[in-house]
Amino acid sequence: MTDASAGVEEIGAEETRTTRPALDVLDRDQDRLLYEGDPRREPPIQPLSDGFDDVFLALSWFQAAGVRTLGHVERVIEPPDMMPMSGMLEHLLTVDDGRQSVYVRRRLVEELDDACDLAYRQFRERAGERVEDAEGETWSDVDPEEESNPLMRPAFRQLDQAQAAALKGLWRGFEDREALGRWVRSLSAPTNGEKPEGMLADIVGSPPLLEALLDQRETEAKVTRYRFAVAVVMPSFLTAARTLNGGERTDSSGATHGAFNS
Template sequence: MATTDESETREVSPRPALDVLHADQQRLLFEGDHRRTPPIEPFVDGFETRREVVTWWQAAAVRTFGHIAEQWEAADLSRDRALLDHLTGDSESAATQRQRILDAIVLPACQDAFNHLKAAAVERLPGENETDGFDYRDVDPQKEEHPAMRPAHAVLDRRQHEALARLWGGFEDRMAAEAWLHDLVPATHGALDREIGRNLMADRTARTHLIDGDSREAAQYRERLAIGVLLPAFAEAAKSLQGGAATQTETQSHWKQG
C-alpha cells in the first residue's frame, strides 16, 4: 500500500486506468517518453523528420484507442506539405500552427479515448476491501508500463513500433520481407489488407525498395508504405482492442505505388 508521504504527493482515483491513460497522453503531448525505443517525442516540441512524425502517430493511435485517425488521417503526412512543414519546422509560426493542431485535432482525440475508457474502467475499493488484494492507491501513473493499464495495448504498441523500425532499415532478402509481412498480422490485429503481401511482392518497384533499397527513393517509398498502409491498420487495431466498433480498414485508399 502507498505510504502517507506518497499519498500526499500522488492522488489516484478509484478508477486508476483513467489516471494512467491521462499520464500516457501527457507524455505523448507535452513530456515525451524515453522509456520506449525509439522514444516518443512530445508533440508540442515538433519533429525533425517525417519519419519521427510517423513514429509519433503510431504511438498516438495506441494511446487514443485509434481515435486519432478519426481526427487526422495518416495520409495527410504524405499529401499535405504545409502540415508536414508545421510539424517539422522550428520557427515561431510552426510552433503556433502545432498549437492549433493540438487544440483542434489531437486533444479531441485524447478526450474521445478518455470518454471511451471511462465507460469500461473498473472502480476499485482500497486493497483491504478487495478480494484480490489490489489497492488502487499503489498505482503510480508515471511508472505504469502498460498504456491505460492494458497489457494487450502494451504488446500492440511494441509490435507496431518494432514493425516500423524493421521497415525503415529495409530487408536483406525476400524471405526477410515476407517474415516481416507475416508479423504485421498481430501488429495490426488482423486489420491489414490480406492481399498486401501478394501485391507488394508482385510489384518490382516495391520489391526493389523493400529489399536492399539504400537509396533516398527507397527510403521515401518505405515511408509512404508506412503512412498509406500501416498507420491506418495500426489505428484500427487499437480501436478493436478497446472494443470499439471496428470497420474494414481501407489500407489502399491513399496508397500510391511507386
C-alpha cells in the first residue's frame, strides 16, 4: 500500500521506505547507533543497547551519535555525563552488565528516540523526494544497508571520519609540542570551524595538561586526555554536527549528485 501524500511505501511487515532515500539512510544510521552497531565504521560503532567494551569505544559512540543525530544526542547525554564517576559512564561499559546497567542503557535508548526524531525532522527539509534521476535510478535503487555516507551526504562522512581520527590521535598522545600544535591546528575541519578560541594557548598555559597530552605511556595521562576530549573537544564536535550543511548526496555506488534530488 502506498501513501502518496506522505511519500511512503510499505514494502512488507518489517520495512517501510520513503521516496526520499536520504531519510531512509538517516533512519538506518540511527537504528545502528541504538540497536545494531556498525562494524564497517572505524572505530566500529557498538550499539548503545549492548554497552561498550571500553571507554574509548564509548567516546567513539558519542562522537558518532553526534553526527547521526545532528548534535541532538546532547539532549539526552551531555558531555559531563561521559566523564568518569559521572554516575552514567560506568553503566555504559560492558564490564558492568548488572541489572541496573542494563536498565540505564535501555532507558537511554528509549529517551534518544526523540533526539533521533528531531534530527529526522530537521533533515527532511534537505532531503527532497527522488522519483528518477538523469541516470534513470529511482528512490528504490538506493539501499540504506549499503550506503556508507551518514545521511547519504559525503560531507557528513568526511566530518565523521575527521572527528574519529582526531579522537584517536588525542587518545594516543603526542610525541612533542609540534605534533600537538599540528593536531590542534587540524581541528578546524572536524569542528567545522567551531574549535574553542585560544585552545592551544590554554593547553600550553596549563603544565599538568600539557604534560598529560605529551605522555604516551602513563595510564593516568590517558585518563586526563579522555577528560580533555569530553570537556573541550566533544562540545565543538557536537556544534559542528549541528551547523554542517552538506550539499552533495550520493547513491550506493558512491557517485555524487546535486542535493536537489535526494
